Amino acid sequence: MTKIYIPQDTVSCALGADAIAVALADANKSVDVEIVRNGSRGLFWLEPLVEVEHNGKRIAIGEFSGSDVTSLLDAVSTGKFESLKGYLGDIEQHDYMRDQDRLTFARAGIADPLCIDSYRALNGFKGLERALALSPQAIVDEVREAGLRGRGGAAFPTGIKWQTVLDTSLEAPEIQKYIVCNADEGDSGTFADRLVMEADPYQLIEGMVIAGLAVGATRGYIYLRSEYPKAHRLLDAAIERAEQANYLGADILGSGKCFDLEVRLGAGAYICGEETSLLNSLEGKRGVVRAKPPLPAIEGFLGKPTVVNNVLTLAAVSSILCDGADAYKNFGMGRSRGTLAFQLAGNIKRGGLVELAFGTTLRELVEGYGGGTHSGKPMRAIQVGGPLGAYLPESQWDTPLDYESFAAIKAMVGHGGIVVFDDTVDMSKQARFAMEFCAVESCGKCTPCRIGSVRGVEVIDKIRTGTEPDNNMVLLKDLCDTMEFGSLCAMGGMTPFPVRSAIEHFADDFSKK
Amino acid sequence: MSTETIEAIVDRLSHKEGPLLPILHAIQAQQGFIPSDAVGLIGKKLNLSRAEVHGVVSFYHDFKTESGGVNTVQICRAEACQSVGSELLEEHAKASLKLDWGETSDDGQITLEPVYCLGNCACSPSVRINDDIYAKVDAARFDELVTQIRKNN
Incomplete structure (x- = not known):
């Protein structure tokens, strides 16, 4: 009996894992295999990542598709996997996995999550x-x-x-x-x-x-x-x-x-x-x-x-x-102890989950693990910590990723989300989106957030179209202060972070096109 | 949706601590939206005013007050998807379906909605159709998915 692992998580299924499982079950009759629907290991750019248990070892094949099923079953009977398209060998020795500090995610992808x-x-x-x-x-x-x-x-x-x-x-x-x-x-x-x-x-x-x-x-x-x-x-x-x-x-x-x-x-x-x-x-x-x-x-x-x-x-x-x-x-640095699950996302070649001790730099993550942009164009801005996090220019990519170092540059590690943008990004548009998102999602309880975000969109639109840009920039900065200091929670209080970082580090994007 | 059906749902769930969201989800799962009759009825059963229940229904993006299409198609508008061209996908979807956000196609098959993050940010752009999520969706893939929906019905 050979076990074949096909992940059942959202990403793998969004890339066709269910269809692979069906194709394999249908083709199953002549070879003795058991299909296990495991979880993902978090190497999302390789999904659907199928693994075969052979002679006590697990052999991974990345970016698998339904049309690869026949050749996989042939390989199972001959024991020769190396020539398969997408062959990766032992996934735990992959350069993306090998040096991670997996504590919380130590078990992810190994077995059926419900077993x-x-x-x-x-x-x-x-x-x-x-x-x-x-x-x-x-x-x-x-x-x-x-x-x-x-x-x-x-x-x-x-x-x-x-x-x-x-x-x-x-x-x-x-x-x-x-x-x-x-x-x-x-x-x-x-x-x-x-x-x-x-x-x-x-x-x-x-x-x-x-x-x-x-x-x-x-x-x-x-x-x-x-x-x-x-x-x-x-x-x-x-x-x-x-x-x-x-x-x-x-x-x-x-x-x-x-x-x-x-x-x-x-x-x-x-x-x-x-x-x-x-x-x-x-x-x-x-x-x-x-x-x-x-x-x-x-x-x-x-x-x-x-x-x-x-x-x-x-x-x-x-x-x-x-x-x-x-x-x-024993993991971590300063007052940030343990590990953080960094999530490489957006315009990135190798997006996925990287669990590491605090203290690594953004550059190590996006270049080392991430392998640069998906589009192949130069990276320009990285947003860390979600929609309320600052956009960081290249000069800040060597900041160690721990709570205090990031707070010192008016950014936040937050929940560890890292979204990469290439050089086609228009940062005034991103600043506008931060305000727009706040307007859509504000709970409405406090005025700086509820009204401030709507005014923020309007004033950025004026700047972008060249209507009294200098005066409106003064207004926008003042509005950011009001939102930061006058809002009840982080929604209104931190929406200014992405906006200010865009103004400060990508000023050219705010002058009329 | 009959009064009896709504009452049965409320009676089944009202023992929960904070039962209103589970009740609204259950009604919407069955009916596709929250009928206006249900608002008063729930209020009466839970000892809430009609305004309180309406306030909750209208606060959350998920709860609808009128019936939508057979299929809900959501396109992610958040930053990770923006970084790989979701805006072009939005424009394509609106133009090819001839729908704006929140609108339903004439054949009643598709309601188009924005969504802010489906948690598939390493393989963007993301689209959700009912309870299935699709990754790396470009215009051509989107058209395939739409054709598939229409064929299935």
Whole structure:
């Protein structure tokens, strides 16, 4: 029996993986093969990436298509794979994979994401088993000691957030608490949360149960964006299987501890990635931002103490509890400990997921891993951290990627999304889009964001068409200040970042064409 | 959609903490949009005003208040897709379908919508048709997909 792995994640299927699986199943009759639908390894430019298990080794073939099925089956019977189109050999030795620091994504793409036995065989649930033997305070200490900071973008220390929620028990021992996973991954250029959910969903479930044990929460919700239908189906199936295997429910692994988990679907509002909007949405309200304080850690979902963490943060908790805080904090630099999932996207030759310790540079990523632009033209601007992140010119590409170094150049690492643009980009248009996006997605609660973004589009249009450009540029800069300092949340507060960076570093693009 | 059907959906889901979004999703999954009759009915059952329910329906891009096409075609407008020419794809889609954003084709087959990120940013431009996502979509591929939709119906 030869196993053939065909990924089932969104990207592979968007490139025809389902059709390959069907073609292979139909052609199957004469050769003894078993088809496994694994997750993606995150080397998206090689998808659909098919792997064959042969003599105990896995052999990868990239950019596979339905018409390659016959020659693949021939190779399976002869044992000669080298001459196949797209032959890559052992994918873990590929230059894109070899030097990555894969902690959160160590398991991605190896097995069927819903197979609990495979998850266990690859150190799955070891962190949970360890956590069950620890006191809540000891779990919180371990996470704090690891130096983990929120991977959603804000980089708040996870251990401190958890401590706040744990400590609410001192005044109200019986209070219901919640773990809410922010899976509303709306930033363009990011797909790491999706990859965790589609390739290794039990890791997220395990992290959420550990969080529940740490702070004394017995219920959890995964707030998932509706743009991820495949992740939705996989998560629902994984939760059901985890319940059957006693990793969720009323008596986790016979410990007497309970934790119930449910996926809730968003409805296409970018702002619901902001934690207080998310909580309102989860409560069935408009996704409008709440003023802080009170912090969600004290008054969150339904007014109860709530941990709100990103998918990658909760996933990292599983490996921290499994391997210990020391193993995790040995990665990284300065106050940015551990690894970050960098996501190479946009106009890039080799787009995909690169998990590395903090401290690498943008240039190493986009040139070394990314291999330059997809179009073959020179790179001109790189947007890091999603639609609220700055556009960086080449002079800033050697900045080390850690939270503090990026903050120092008025940029942000955020959720690790990196979108590359070639020299055909018009940066005044990108600045306009930043304002337009804010106008479309603003929750409407505060004026600088709701009105400021509309005025921003208008004033950039005037500059672009040469209507009193100097005066309007003064207005635009003033508007950016108003939005930054007057908005309630990061949506209005950080929309000026891409706009200002475009003005500052690509000034020529704003003079009349 | 009958009153009984709507009430059955509300009754099935109203025990949830924060049940409104799951209820609206369930109604829309069945009907394709949120009928105006449902708004008052849900409000009554959940002890919310009609305005509160309407406020939620109108806040979220996903919820529709009238029926759309059999198929929803969404084109990603976000930055990663822009960097590899999604704007040209948008123009092509609008011109070839003779539709603007939010409009439905005369044969009732296609509603065209913008979307901001499908999480397929390493293989842009991205298009979503119902629950399937397509990568590296150029004008020719888009036409193929549209032909396929029309053939399937």
